[in-house]
Amino acid sequence: MNQRKPKKGELYRHFRGKQYRVLYLAVCAETKEEMVVYEEDKGEHRVYVSSVASFTRAVNRERYPDARQEYRFELCMDEQEKKQDGRKSEKEMILAFL
Numbered sequence: 001m002n003q004r005k006p007k008k009g010e011l012y013r014h015f016r017g018k019q020y021r022v023l024y025l026a027v028c029a030e031t032k033e034e035m036v037v038y039e040e041d042k043g044e045h046r047v048y049v050s051s052v053a054s055f056t057r058a059v060n061r062e063r064y065p066d067a068r069q070e071y072r073f074e075l076c077m078d079e080q081e082k083k084q085d086g087r088k089s090e091k092e093m094i095l096a097f098l
Contacts, residue, residue, distance in 0.1 A: 005052060006036050012073040015059050019076060023047065 006012065006022045013019050019041040026035045026049070034052040039045050059067040 005034075006038075006055060006073075006075075011041060011076040012038070013069070013076050015064065015067045015069040015072055015074075018042075020048070020073070025052070 006025065008022055008024060010022045011019055012022065020038040021041050022036060022038050024037040026037055027033070028035055028051075035049050036052055036055045037047065037049050038055075039047045055073055056071065058071055059069060061067070
């Protein structure tokens with residue numbers, strides 16, 4: 001694994017362009033493999049599961065030679081960085097509105 005392990009709440013960009021938020025780190029009950037549970041940040045908010053190894057591996061350059069990222073998922077900005085940057089999360093904005 002060339003990247004650090006994802007953490008709950010972090011925002012990642014997939015090499016095809018969509019952004020995903022890490023919901024949980026989990027363990028497969030059958031294989032004991034570490035898994036990442038993540039959700040589309042916009043749109044349908046579909047939830048996906050992938051092994052940590054698959055989530056953090058490099059893009060297959062033979063299959064996707066024009067990919068702009070080195071890794072399948074690359075960290076965009078986590079919640080702590082957003083707060084330091086002065087931006088509020090969607091949840092914080094909704095609570096402030098109410």
